[in-house]
Amino acid sequence: MKFEAVTIKDIAKALGLSTSTVSRALRDSYEISPETKKIVLEYAQNNNYRPNPIALSLKEKRSRSIGIIVCEIANSFFSQIINGIESIAYDKGYNVIISQSHESYDREVINVQYLASRSIDGLLVSVSSETQDLEHLKNLHERGFPIVFFDRIVEEMETHKVIVDNFKGAYDATEHLIKSGYKHIAALAGSEFLSITKERLGGYRKALEDHNMEYNEAYTKHCLHGGMLYDEVEHALNDLLELKIKPDAIIASADKLTTNCLSYLKKRKIKVPDEIGLIGFSNLDLTELLSPSLSVVRQPAFEMGEISTELLIQLIESKRPIRDFERRILPPELLIRESTDKNAK
Amino acid sequence: MKFEAVTIKDIAKALGLSTSTVSRALRDSYEISPETKKIVLEYAQNNNYRPNPIALSLKEKRSRSIGIIVCEIANSFFSQIINGIESIAYDKGYNVIISQSHESYDREVINVQYLASRSIDGLLVSVSSETQDLEHLKNLHERGFPIVFFDRIVEEMETHKVIVDNFKGAYDATEHLIKSGYKHIAALAGSEFLSITKERLGGYRKALEDHNMEYNEAYTKHCLHGGMLYDEVEHALNDLLELKIKPDAIIASADKLTTNCLSYLKKRKIKVPDEIGLIGFSNLDLTELLSPSLSVVRQPAFEMGEISTELLIQLIESKRPIRDFERRILPPELLIRESTDKNAK
DNA sequence: TTGTATGCGTTATCAG
DNA sequence: CTGATAACGCATACAA
Numbered sequence A, B: 001m002k003f004e005a006v007t008i009k010d011i012a013k014a015l016g017l018s019t020s021t022v023s024r025a026l027r028d029s030y031e032i033s034p035e036t037k038k039i040v041l042e043y044a045q046n047n048n049y050r051p052n053p054i055a056l057s058l059k060e061k062r063s064r065s066i067g068i069i070v071c072e073i074a075n076s077f078f079s080q081i082i083n084g085i086e087s088i089a090y091d092k093g094y095n096v097i098i099s100q101s102h103e104s105y106d107r108e109v110i111n112v113q114y115l116a117s118r119s120i121d122g123l124l125v126s127v128s129s130e131t132q133d134l135e136h137l138k139n140l141h142e143r144g145f146p147i148v149f150f151d152r153i154v155e156e157m158e159t160h161k162v163i164v165d166n167f168k169g170a171y172d173a174t175e176h177l178i179k180s181g182y183k184h185i186a187a188l189a190g191s192e193f194l195s196i197t198k199e200r201l202g203g204y205r206k207a208l209e210d211h212n213m214e215y216n217e218a219y220t221k222h223c224l225h226g227g228m229l230y231d232e233v234e235h236a237l238n239d240l241l242e243l244k245i246k247p248d249a250i251i252a253s254a255d256k257l258t259t260n261c262l263s264y265l266k267k268r269k270i271k272v273p274d275e276i277g278l279i280g281f282s283n284l285d286l287t288e289l290l291s292p293s294l295s296v297v298r299q300p301a302f303e304m305g306e307i308s309t310e311l312l313i314q315l316i317e318s319k320r321p322i323r324d325f326e327r328r329i330l331p332p333e334l335l336i337r338e339s340t341d342k343n344a345k
Numbered sequence C: 001t002t003g004t005a006t007g008c009g010t011t012a013t014c015a016g
Numbered sequence D: 001c002t003g004a005t006a007a008c009g010c011a012t013a014c015a016a
Helices: A008-015 A019-027 A034-046 A053-060 A076-091 A107-118 A133-141 A167-180 A195-208 A230-241 A253-267 A299-315 B008-015 B017-025 B034-046 B053-058 B075-091 B107-116 B135-143 B168-180 B195-210 B230-241 B255-267 B299-318
Strands: A065-070 A097-099 A122-125 A149-150 A160-164 A186-190 A220-222 A250-251 A276-279 A295-298 A327-330 A333-335 B065-070 B096-101 B122-125 B149-150 B161-166 B185-189 B219-223 B249-252 B277-281 B295-298 B327-330 B333-335
Touching: A008 A019, A008 A034, A008 A250, A019 A034, A019 B149, A019 B295, A053 A122, A053 B053, A065 A076, A065 A107, A065 A299, A076 A097, A076 A299, A097 A107, A097 B096, A107 A122, A107 A133, A122 A133, A122 A299, A122 B096, A122 B185, A133 A149, A133 A295, A149 A299, A149 B219, A160 A167, A160 A195, A167 A186, A167 A195, A167 A250, A167 A276, A167 A333, A186 A230, A186 A253, A195 A220, A195 B299, A220 A230, A230 A253, A250 A253, A276 B065, A299 A327, A299 B295, A327 B161, B008 B034, B017 B034, B034 B065, B065 B075, B065 B185, B065 B299, B075 B096, B075 B299, B096 B107, B107 B135, B122 B333, B149 B168, B161 B195, B168 B185, B168 B195, B168 B249, B168 B295, B185 B195, B185 B230, B195 B219, B219 B230, B230 B255, B255 B277, B299 B327
Parallel strands: A065 A097, A065 A122, A122 A149, A149 A160, A160 A327, A186 A220, A186 A250, A250 A276, A276 A295, B065 B096, B065 B122, B122 B149, B149 B161, B161 B327, B185 B219, B185 B249, B249 B277, B277 B295
Antiparallel strands: A295 A333, B295 B333
16 A cells, blocks of 8 residues: 555546646635535545645745855754744744754855755755855845845855844953953953954954953964864863963853863863853753853844844745845843952952 | 746856756766856856756756654654754765654654655654554555654564664663662553553563562553653652552653653652662653762663664665565673662662 | 646657 | 656636
8 A cells, every 4th residue: 555645636537627627626716616616626525635735836936045154053042043943833834944054164055056956946044154245045045035144144146144242242241250350360262263253253353452451362262163062162272271471260151162161171170261261153942951050151042033034035935035134133132140240250 | 036046047148058058067067168168167067056856856856855753852762863864964965854753743743744645765663652653654555655763663663773772771770779679669651552662561571570570560650742741750759659568679761751760769868879760761861960870771772773773765766666675683781780779888 | 616838857769 | 768647646827
């Protein structure tokens, strides 16, 4: 007994009608008599008829599914975003296909091509931390394919973009450390190719400047893989702690950087905040558990997913190309806990 | 400039050939002359021709994509499984569509129907913790639709199943607590509808029995949502700690139960292992960070995803139905850290 | 009110 | 070696 779905043709044959009559009856067209409708609908119901979405896609030249490119789903920030994306997508009858780049440029290119060739109607993209060349996306975009960037956006392309106010997040975090009395604040940053890294480091520098604190280039460390690999974080922190004047506080500017930084400090038995102050970007709901008194910058991830998806679907469903693309900037949240309050020590 | 992909028909028209010739040239058929092939291939290359997978699906009655049903992707265990699934799926040219039930039965039914109607070729399922009625899956299965269960399997259906040796995992964990000197071991368990819950509780009881320890029903607490909600864990633990003879150790039998249990204990300022022993199932790579000396049962999640996918694809691609379904049981790993060693206290 | 014919992009089966 | 045609499941313009 092979899996064979019942089609309109089957119904037509069984009821002695034409396929078009059945099709119209199922779509509740005004042209069909109530009796015929009733018979058809009943038969369809009983035989569990489901329209074949592939045939529909072929006809309508749209698949009602959107693709997502993220680095990792095993990252609380991104899994929250995906939940936001899903909630809107399902609402509007869209399916969602997730793919992970694992922070690899090659993998990202493969995934984009794969998704595009799978006839998705649009793409939500947060680029990998290795990505510099954008041909794989520009190519699609130039042909009018709907793309919305979120979080890790790309300046060279004109389309909708949704980000958090990274500058402000980092500024506030750094300022908080300064006000807590720290004098030598280091920045643990992600890949230098990423927009978010630049924005966050910008906020960090501006805060130092505004409070008349010296900016020391040696205090900024980049991790190409955004902290995904423990080794790169370890390496960066080793470098920082070997400096003549060791930093007395660190701002970790991404989820994975924060957790791996905590792991490192715990491994080296360096107490937070007694020996070193720490503040980090983190959307992990276990932050409090990880480090009872760690202050964090939290991003409105779910909302970000929702907004990105709304924009994308709007882009997909508008017949003519939209000219003025939006750039939505969401406010981050600074969750203060006692750790970084040096005065309280 | 609308997004319009180039089709075989376009190529045919441009080169003054027929669509069938172009089609065959692209598939490198022996019937086509080398020169014609060369011209066609060149044109296709230059105009970035990509076969339309939807048209292909319609023709071949297969979409080369598989669906996944899990409760949450924001759960280290499941995100590791998904990575395993992806690695095999991409290898074999399959696309993967993930959907989350968020532990809701209704949501699961909707997702299954949605995925099935989206013409996926097969389904990888780990049921929600609310699921009792299986009609939505039986229905598909009876019609010959390929389904593989993993982790949270279902006894009533005859198909491939991939699980971890949950009995052994819980047995070993409980035995470890016993050998560490704990006398009153409570079990924090997931939904009683789930196979894994039954198996784990079985291992727990057997370990108590084998060591001549009394089994007290009041020491077993269920959380319907598998610990996804903090409140249910809090409620269960409150109950346990209000007993006349309070348990001196807890085995938490799922990822979320473990982390939320830790959160609770931290919140109530109950020290582990000084005041209460704890061992838990956990695939979180931050476990060590969460609680420096927590022993855990770790499941081979990635491998589980790989095996499930291999079986599913085998099922999809075998022409005749496979009669003897496999049941793969993978070994869990008991990672011992000092916490539970009461002797060391 | 219902039926017939066509097309979406592709491949397979014929016929040249 | 190449071309015409049908078919996959559905919707719709056009006929009746």
